[in-house]
Every structure is written in structure tokens, then in C-alpha cells.
Amino acid sequence: MIVLIAAILLAIPLLAYVFQEMTMRHFKRPDGTRMPTAGLFAFFKGLFIKLNNLDTGNYRKYGKYGVFHNFLGPVSNLEVGGPEELKKLLMNPTKFRGLSPSSTTVFNEILQNALGITQDHDRWTAHRKLLNSSFTNTEKFLPCFERHIDHCFDAWEAKMKKGQNKFQVAEETGKIALDVLGEAVFGQDLKSVEGGNSELRYSYEKVMVYLFEPTDFIFPWLKSLPTKHNAILKESVANYLKGMKNIIKEAREKGPSNPPTMLDSLLENMDEDTMNDGFTEREIISNVSGFFVAGHETTASALALGLFSLCKYPEVRQKLIEEIDEVVGDKPLTMEVLSELKYTQMFINETQRRYSIIGTFPRFAVEDAELGGFHIPKGTMITANFTATHHDEKTWGDPFNFRPERFSKEESKNRHRFSFLPFSGGPHICLGMQFSLYEQRMFYAKLLRRFNVSMNQTDKIEYNNFGSLAKHIQMEITPRVK
Numbered sequence: 192m193i194v195l196i197a198a199i200l201l202a203i204p205l206l207a208y209v210f211q212e213m214t215m216r217h218f219k220r221p222d223g224t225r226m227p228t229a230g231l232f233a234f235f236k237g238l239f240i241k242l243n244n245l246d247t248g249n250y251r252k253y254g255k256y257g258v259f260h261n262f263l264g265p266v267s268n269l270e271v272g273g274p275e276e277l278k279k280l281l282m283n284p285t286k287f288r289g290l291s292p293s294s295t296t297v298f299n300e301i302l303q304n305a306l307g308i309t310q311d312h313d314r315w316t317a318h319r320k321l322l323n324s325s326f327t328n329t330e331k332f333l334p335c336f337e338r339h340i341d342h343c344f345d346a347w348e349a350k351m352k353k354g355q356n357k358f359q360v361a362e363e364t365g366k367i368a369l370d371v372l373g374e375a376v377f378g379q380d381l382k383s384v385e386g387g388n389s390e391l392r393y394s395y396e397k398v399m400v401y402l403f404e405p406t407d408f409i410f411p412w413l414k415s416l417p418t419k420h421n422a423i424l425k426e427s428v429a430n431y432l433k434g435m436k437n438i439i440k441e442a443r444e445k446g447p448s449n450p451p452t453m454l455d456s457l458l459e460n461m462d463e464d465t466m467n468d469g470f471t472e473r474e475i476i477s478n479v480s481g482f483f484v485a486g487h488e489t490t491a492s493a494l495a496l497g498l499f500s501l502c503k504y505p506e507v508r509q510k511l512i513e514e515i516d517e518v519v520g521d522k523p524l525t526m527e528v529l530s531e532l533k534y535t536q537m538f539i540n541e542t543q544r545r546y547s548i549i550g551t552f553p554r555f556a557v558e559d560a561e562l563g564g565f566h567i568p569k570g571t572m573i574t575a576n577f578t579a580t581h582h583d584e585k586t587w588g589d590p591f592n593f594r595p596e597r598f599s600k601e602e603s604k605n606r607h608r609f610s611f612l613p614f615s616g617g618p619h620i621c622l623g624m625q626f627s628l629y630e631q632r633m634f635y636a637k638l639l640r641r642f643n644v645s646m647n648q649t650d651k652i653e654y655n656n657f658g659s660l661a662k663h664i665q666m667e668i669t670p671r672v673k
């Protein structure tokens with residue numbers, strides 16, 4: 192028995208070594224240089240380390256060519272962090288396609304036809320073109336941002352009057368981001384700030400939990416087992432899809448709102464004939480859901496990590512206050528006024544660089560390709576590693592310091608365009624980038640004219656599963672005395 196156990200213990204690393212060698216012999220330069228690899232066990236090691244630290248650590252160790260290889264469990268994966276290599280990756284969407292999860296996951300059931308998920312490149316091109324126009328006019332969304340930010344701040348003030356001045360950061364920013372999307376996407380008040388549980392919000396939150404269930408991605412077949420959990424899951428997805436169909440039906444009967452919601456823009460181009468460029472009902476459901484998945488937790492995290500940074504770096508906060516007092520004063524927050532908030536935008540950029548809200552994004556090689564001078568075999572899974580790029584010493588010098596000034600005109604002048612990619616880059620660049628940036632500017636312009644914010648847990652950042660601040664982190668808010 193002991194001999195058998197010893198043989199197995201010896202065989203595992205040997206087999207792992209052979210597997211690693213067999214894989215790595217494909218990733219070569221024409222002169223025979225092999226691509227550096229973090230090795231087969233880096234993934235398992237990574238399970239014990241915070242993912243963000245692992246990403247930058249491995250890149251610094253193995254990324255001298257702008258690319259390195261690692262294994263995600265048994266899956267061969269290429270990490271891309273060099274600006275020139277990222278440019279090549281992101282500018283060639285037909286060669287490097289977005290990764291599609293297994294067709295049986297809840298994620299796919301709901302999102303398979305959304306921009307960014309669909310595998311049909313021609314359909315994506317047509318749909319992106321149609322949707323670009325409804326996102327280019329950010330100005331029409333300003334009243335919606337303002338309404339929901341004011342609403343949340345009024346609720347804080349009411350609670351302060353009753354003696355409460357501590358609030359969970361990520362929860363509060365999550366409420367604002369969700370209510371803004373509810374109105375902008377389909378003109379409905381989801382009432383998160385009131386803690387109201389509209390039917391729609393309830394089914395959205397339930398489905399969101401299932402969308403990112405790790406077991407669903409790793410073992411999608413588990414979902415077909417006749418368990419109670421699976422019965423609830425099936426019912427939730429069915430309710431969600433039914434709810435979405437109702438919303439579409441009501442919106443069609445009511446006609447477009449003024450200003451038109453994102454759903455109105457989709458409905459304007461609704462067409463069940465897939466030979467044309469419009470959206471089928473299924474594609475509308477996927478895209479509307481996609482706006483929430485892409486825009487809710489991301490903006491909420493950016494705001495939560497921004498609040499964290501404001502509290503951690505009081506000298507930066509003071510500069511924001513001075514700019515906002517000087518530029519905004521008592522003026523209405525129009526597009527022109529928000530556009531003048533240059534330091535605030537530098538602060539938003541630095542928050543999104545330092546804490547890289549979406550740290551990595553998947554692609555795969557549709558055909559044999561080349562990156563960093565290395566051969567990349569067809570079918571290789573690829574990770575665009577934005578966290579690594581955002582912490583590359585060659586670009587940033589002191590990447591772990593928080594310094595908004597690095598985004599000043601002078602300091603940005605000679606920087607590679609693909610070294611700062613909070614919203615990715617190339618043809619798939621985030622559709623909601625301007626939407627989110629102006630929502631964030633509006634948030635700080637209103638917050639700092641009205642409140643003082645502080646936190647006492649800023650020595651070390653703690654994340655939740657979505658990469659935002661951990662739930663238990665609280666901020667203390669008091670009215671600002673001018």
C-alpha cells in the first residue's frame with residue numbers, strides 16, 4: 192500500500208511535468224526561444240493568494256516579452272500585459288474572439304446574444320453600430336444620474352437626522368448604480384435606495400447570483416440533475432425571462448419615452464428576421480441584461496473604490512474639493528461644467544488604474560497567431576491582463592502609489608495608448624464608458640459639495656466576489672460645513 196501511495200505521489204509531478212512540456216513546445220519564437228511560463232501549479236498557488244496580487248506578481252516575474260503562459264487548472268492560457276501586444280490582441284476581433292462559456296450555463300442562457308458575448312461577428316458589427324448612436328449622447332442621461340444620486344444623498348441626510356451616520360460603502364454605491372440603470376435602460380424605478388423590493392429587482396438579483404455561480408462554469412452538467420436547487424434556478428431564470436418579455440411588451444405598447452431609454456433604442460430596431468440587421472426579441476433580452484451585468488457592479492465598484500481612495504488620501508480629496516468648489520460652485524451640473532472637472536477625471540482614472548475594476552478579460556485565438564513574437568496555437572485561451580498593464584513599472588514608474596497627477600496632459604503625452612485600458616480598447620471598447628464616467632463625475636461633484644466622508648479601515652483593501660470593497664467596510668458621513 193505504501194509503495195502504491197509513493198508511486199502515485201511520484202507520478203503526479205512527473206505527469207504534470209510531461210503535460211507542461213508537451214504544451215509549452217508550441218509557444219515558441221522562430222529562433223527557438225520558449226515563452227516563459229508560470230507553470231502548472233501557479234493556478235493552485237493562486238487560489239491561496241489574492242487574484243489581483245497574483246496577476247501583477249506573475250507578470251512582473253515572467254512578462255518581459257509582454258506575454259507569458261500559465262495554466263488555469265489544466266487549461267493552457269496566455270496572459271497578455273504589454274501595451275503593444277494588447278493593441279494587437281484587442282484590435283483584431285476576428286482573429287481573437289471573446290470567450291463564450293458553455294452553452295448550458297445560466298450565463299449563456301441569458302446573455303448569449305449580448306454585445307461582448309455573441310460569437311456571431313457580423314451580427315455584433317451590425318448591433319454595435321446601431322447601439323453606438325444611443326450611447327453617444329451622454330447628455331440625455333444627466334438628469335437621470337442627478338435624480339438618483341440626489342435621492343440617495345437625501346436618504347443619507349434623513350438617516351443622519353435620526354443619528355445614523357455610518358453606511359456600508361459598496362451597498363450604497365450599488366444602489367445608486369442600479370437605480371440609474373433601471374431608469375436609463377427601461378425607464379423603471381427599481382427603488383433600491385428605499386430598500387424597496389420591486390418584483391423586477393428581486394428577480395434580477397436572484398438571477399445575478401446564479402449568473403456567476405462558479406460551479407455552473409466548471410461543471411455545467413450539474414444543472415441538469417433533479418435537485419431542489421436546480422428546480423429553484425430553473426424557475427428563477429424562467430421568471431426573469433418572462434419578466435423581461437413583459438417589459439418589452441409594455442414598452443412597445445407605451446411607445447418611446449422622452450428621452451428614449453436604451454430599450455427604446457433596441458425596440459426601434461426590432462426585427463424578428465435575422466437576415467436583417469435589427470434585434471430579435473431574444474437579442475433584446477440579452478442586450479438589456481448585458482447592460483446591467485456590464486454596467487452595474489462595475490460602476491458601483493469604481494465609486495466604492497473612489498470613496499475608499501478619497502478617505503485614504505486626504506490631500507487628493509482636498510484637491511477635488513477645491514476644483515469642484517471653483518468649477519461648479521452653485522452652477523447646475525451641465526455637460527460643459529462636468530467636462531471642466533479635469534482633476535476629478537484624473538482621480539477617476541487613477542482609481543480605475545490602481546484598482547483595475549475589470550482586471551482581466553478573456554479572448555481566444557480563432558486561428559494560429561503571433562503575439563510578442565511567439566507562435567500562439569489556434570484555440571489558445573487568452574487573458575487580456577489589464578491589472579498587469581496598469582502596474583507595469585516601465586510605464587508608470589511607481590505603480591503602487593496613488594497619484595492622479597500621472598494623468599495630467601504633460602505626464603500622459605508620451606504614454607502608449609494601450610497601457611491604460613480600464614474600459615478595454617479597440618472595436619469592443621466598453622459601450623458604456625462615457626455613461627459611467629459622467630455618472631462618476633456627477634457623483635463626486637455632488638458628494639463633495641454636500642458631505643465629508645471618512646473611513647477607518649484604509650490600511651488594507653478588502654474585496655468582495657465582484658472586486659468591489661468588501662461588504663463590511665463602512666464610511667462615516669457628516670454634512671459639510673462651508
Ligand code: HEM
Nearest residue numbers: 306307485486489490493548549614615619621622623627
Ligand atoms: C466603471 C464602469 C465600467 C467598466 C470598468 C467597464 C469595463 C468594460 C470592459 C473591460 C469591457 C470589455 C471590452 C472588451 O471585450 O474588450 C466592457 C464591455 C462592455 N461594457 Fe462596460 N464597463 C463599465 C460600465 C459599463 C456601463 C455603465 C455599461 C452600459 C450601460 C457598459 C456596457 C458594456 C457593453 C455593452 C460592453 C460590450 C461591448 C462590446 O463587446 O461591443 N459598461 N466594459
